[in-house]
Amino acid sequence: MxxxxxxxxxxxxxxxxxxxxxxxxxxxxTILFDVNEEMIAKSKTKMQESLQALLLKEKITxxxxxxxxxxxxxxxxxxxxKADIIxxxxxxxxxxxxxxxxxxxxxxxxxxxxxxxxxxxxxxEMAKEIDRPxxxxxxxxxxxxxxxxxxxxxxTENTNSDVVDTIFSFTRQxxxxxxxxxxxxxxxxxxxxxxxxxEAMKLMELGLADIKTIDxxxxxxxxxxGPFKLMDMIGMDxxxxxxxxxxxxxxxxxxxxxxxIQQHKIAAGELGKKTGKGFYQY
Ligand SMILES: NC(=O)c1ccc[n+]([C@@H]2O[C@H](COP(=O)([O-])OP(=O)(O)OC[C@H]3O[C@@H](n4cnc5c(N)ncnc54)[C@H](O)[C@@H]3O)[C@@H](O)[C@H]2O)c1
Numbered sequence: 191m192x193x194x195x196x197x198x199x200x201x202x203x204x205x206x207x208x209x210x211x212x213x214x215x216x217x218x219x220t221i222l223f224d225v226n227e228e229m230i231a232k233s234k235t236k237m238q239e240s241l242q243a244l245l246l247k248e249k250i251t252x253x254x255x256x257x258x259x260x261x262x263x264x265x266x267x268x269x270x271x272k273a274d275i276i277x278x279x280x281x282x283x284x285x286x287x288x289x290x291x292x293x294x295x296x297x298x299x300x301x302x303x304x305x306x307x308x309x310x311x312x313x314x315e316m317a318k319e320i321d322r323p324x325x326x327x328x329x330x331x332x333x334x335x336x337x338x339x340x341x342x343x344x345x346t347e348n349t350n351s352d353v354v355d356t357i358f359s360f361t362r363q364x365x366x367x368x369x370x371x372x373x374x375x376x377x378x379x380x381x382x383x384x385x386x387x388x389e390a391m392k393l394m395e396l397g398l399a400d401i402k403t404i405d406x407x408x409x410x411x412x413x414x415x416g417p418f419k420l421m422d423m424i425g426m427d428x429x430x431x432x433x434x435x436x437x438x439x440x441x442x443x444x445x446x447x448x449x450x451i452q453q454h455k456i457a458a459g460e461l462g463k464k465t466g467k468g469f470y471q472y
Contacts, residue, residue: 191218191274191275191356191359191360191363193217193218193219195218195273195274195275196218196219196220196221196272196273196274197210197213197218197219197220197221197273197274197275197276197277198220198221198222198223198271198272198273198275198276198277199213199220199221199222199223199276199277199278199279200223200224200271200276200277200278200279200280200290200294201223201224201278201279201280201281201307202222202223202224202226202229202230202232202233202264203224203229203233203279203280203425203464204333204424204425204428204464205279205307205331205333205335206222206224206233206277206279206280206307207222207232207233207236207237207335208240208331208333208334208335208336209277209279209307209331209335210222210233210237210262211237211240211241211258211262211335211336212331212335212336212364212365212366213277213364214258214259214261214262215250215258215336216363216364216365217261218261219261219263220261220262220263221262221263221265221270221271221272221273222262222263222264222265223265223266223267223268223270223271224266225266226266227266230264230265230266233264234264237259237262238259240336241255241258241259242255268293268294268297269297271294271297271298272297272298273298273302274301274302274303275302275303275305275356275357275360276294276298276302276303276304276305277305277306277307277329278290278291278304278305278306278307279307279331281427281428281431282308282309282310282311282427282428282431282432282435283311283431284311284312284315284316284319285319287306287308287311287316288316288319288320291304291306291316291319291320291321291326292319292320292321295320295321295322300322300325301325302325303325303327303353303356303357304320304322304325304326304327305326305327305328305329305357306326306327306328306329307328307329307330307331308328308330309330309376309377309380309428309432310375310376310377310380310431310432310435310436310439311435312373312375312439313326313327313328313344313345313346313373314346314347314373317346317348317349323346323348323349324348324349324350324353325349325350325353326346326348326349327343327344327345327346327349327353327354327357328342328343328344328345328371328373328377329341329342329343329344329357329361330342330343330344330371330377330379331366332379333423333424334423339365339366339367340366340367340369340379341361341364341366341367341368341369342369342371342377342378342379343357343358343361343368343369343370343371344370344371344372344373344377345370345373346373354370375435375436375439375440376432376435376436380432380436381436384432384433384436384446385445386408386413386417386420387417387420387421387429387433387449388433388445388446388447388448388449390404390408390416390417390418391417391449391451391452392449394451395449395450395451401416401418401469401470404416404417404418405417405418405419418468418469418470419469419470421452421462421468421469422462422463422468422469422470422472423462423463424462425461425462425463425464426452426455426456426460426461426462426468427456427461429452430448430449430452430453430456433446433448433449433452434448455468455469
């Protein structure tokens with residue numbers, strides 16, 4: 191990939207915003223698309239703040255900050271989404287993602303690569319629903335995308351080998367570390383991490399410890415963030431959808447049953463940092 195290649199990120203939420211920033215910081219013209227104008231406005235502000243923080247830490251200059259922002263094209267018109275690599279980071283729902291890729295295939299060339307940032311939807315299953323399965327690949331970033339180095343790369347049996355090579359080198363150009371994973375429920379990190387969240391909520395439900403104690407104990411034991419703080423950062427709706435998809439894909443084992451606590455939080459609109467309240471108040 192060279193810097194004349196164009197990247198498009200779909201979904202300007204928690205992940206899409208961060209991924210678009212990473213692409214623009216790495217020198218790529220980046221289209222950031224969302225169906226929701228309000229999310230686009232929020233994303234613009236968030237990106238400005240994030241770059242301002244880098245400026246204050248002297249990691250970028252004022253000129254670089256301005257260049258980075260200039261490289262991002264914010265849009266709510268899907269017709270603007272013409273690119274060499276499209277990374278989708280919309281809601282965690284297979285049909286929504288497949289529908290988006292179908293619409294994007296109509297306005298892009300056969301060479302365009304479709305990457306999905308899904309945490310748990312089977313890439314093989316998604317490939318069955320779209321028009322160009324050989325161009326589909328999983329590119330799973332971690333939150334916050336501008337900070338976290340790991341990207342899980344998931345290929346299907348249909349993914350073109352050139353697509354895999356391009357995505358590996360593109361990921362390195364973003365200054366990230368690509369790791370090839372099999373297409374199994376939750377890939378590697380989210381499969382193992384389910385227990386971190388679910389067991390924490392079980393302890394809370396049984397009244398064995400409160401959320402602050404659980405978070406501080408886990409942080410004191412070496413984890414960067416306690417499970418409740420982490421769920422608030424991820425977003426309750428996304429975290430719950432991932433649990434549900436992984437649980438169903440593995441034939442509903444009791445040990446991975448999604449928590450009723452999260453269902454209640456979602457029903458109350460308490461999605462975490464993005465809505466101002468989750469397990470904690472922001
Ligand atoms: N939150 C995390 O920590 C995290 C980490 C890694 C991967 N992911 C994955 O990234 C994806 C996005 O998660 P998120 O936390 O950023 O979600 P989010 O709720 O913060 O943002 C989703 C955005 O997608 C937009 N959207 C919905 N349908 C759309 C469509 N058809 N076209 C364009 N935009 C659309 C919404 O308006 C919203 O702005 C999910 O697949 C999730 O599993 C999330």
